[in-house]
Amino acid sequence: MRQIKLKWDVSHLTPYSVPVTLSGSLFAPDQKLAIEDPIELLVCLHGGSCSGEYFHPSYLDASYSFARFMTDHGYLVLALDTLGMGNSSRPEPEKQLTLEIIAAASDFAARQTAAALQDGQWPQLQLPPHSKLRLSGLGHSMGGMLSVYQQGRFKSFERLIVAGWSNLPLNLGDTDVTEVQASLSAGGYIPTDREAMRGFFHLPDVPEDLIERDDQHAGLTPVTLALAALTPGAVTKEADAINCPVLLLYGEVDVSPDPQRETSFYPHASDRTITLIGHAAHMHNMASSRLRVWQTMDSWLQEH
Numbered sequence: 001m002r003q004i005k006l007k008w009d010v011s012h013l014t015p016y017s018v019p020v021t022l023s024g025s026l027f028a029p030d031q032k033l034a035i036e037d038p039i040e041l042l043v044c045l046h047g048g049s050c051s052g053e054y055f056h057p058s059y060l061d062a063s064y065s066f067a068r069f070m071t072d073h074g075y076l077v078l079a080l081d082t083l084g085m086g087n088s089s090r091p092e093p094e095k096q097l098t099l100e101i102i103a104a105a106s107d108f109a110a111r112q113t114a115a116a117l118q119d120g121q122w123p124q125l126q127l128p129p130h131s132k133l134r135l136s137g138l139g140h141s142m143g144g145m146l147s148v149y150q151q152g153r154f155k156s157f158e159r160l161i162v163a164g165w166s167n168l169p170l171n172l173g174d175t176d177v178t179e180v181q182a183s184l185s186a187g188g189y190i191p192t193d194r195e196a197m198r199g200f201f202h203l204p205d206v207p208e209d210l211i212e213r214d215d216q217h218a219g220l221t222p223v224t225l226a227l228a229a230l231t232p233g234a235v236t237k238e239a240d241a242i243n244c245p246v247l248l249l250y251g252e253v254d255v256s257p258d259p260q261r262e263t264s265f266y267p268h269a270s271d272r273t274i275t276l277i278g279h280a281a282h283m284h285n286m287a288s289s290r291l292r293v294w295q296t297m298d299s300w301l302q303e304h
Helices: 066-072 099-118 144-152 177-182 193-200 208-214 223-229 236-240 257-267 290-303
Strands: 002-009 019-029 038-044 076-081 133-140 159-163 246-250 272-277
Touching: 002 099, 002 177, 019 066, 038 066, 038 099, 038 144, 038 159, 038 223, 038 272, 066 290, 076 099, 099 144, 099 208, 099 223, 144 177, 144 223, 159 290, 177 193, 193 208, 236 257, 246 257, 257 272, 272 290
Parallel strands: 038 076, 038 133, 133 159, 159 246, 246 272
Antiparallel strands: 002 019, 019 076
16 A cells, blocks of 8 residues: 655635644555546545544554555545644644634645646556546544534535444443543643543444554544534534435444434435444444444445
């Protein structure tokens, strides 16, 4: 698998007077891209306390890399660090970092990457002549919320996978949502108490040393995103505006209190598919059934 680290200046999309940059990585198969149309570019948005490394955790065994699995199946994968998280800028004051700005930055990065691929900016990733590049979106957890907002607002993708996000009031296991909301009044960029979330993030069969290594790489989350994620109906308007095919995917322990109701929030989607994955908690890419999660996504994308 080949990896190209990228950075975009998105200052023009923000109200800040200082430079603001978005970071990400483009992953591609080792072999030359196939001639068959279309070439698939899957744009991935991570959840709270994570970064784009959720899709390729270099500190874990290669079998936990979603990017490696997908590139082995012929996809291009663009894993973004959401603005305010990972290696992207954390501009101040944080309260000005709205969903609109964050989604606009991710849309800009996706379109710039697609244009660069089609213009041959990276000779090692030269697309076959006259090939079509198809963009699809994948958002996990808070990234699912962002992907719904982005698609509803900017129509970035031809297909959308929303994994581990609910438009219903979130079910966070033993975590009291009201208490969490009250603790966020000061704003800023905050850590996540992963110890308190462990039973929700992982089933007991996930190795303890793996969880500890991943927790060591946890990052900060903008309060504006945390509050939006904890607010029921935060992106239902945008979900209603989506007309592309949508796959909704959940583990057996996950955010939705009623997964079967989730499709009702996408009444205009050209296809609505819901999948429940056993032997997986909220952090799908670290579950013992992660291959089934990824195979489900690949099959759905091939069919739609």
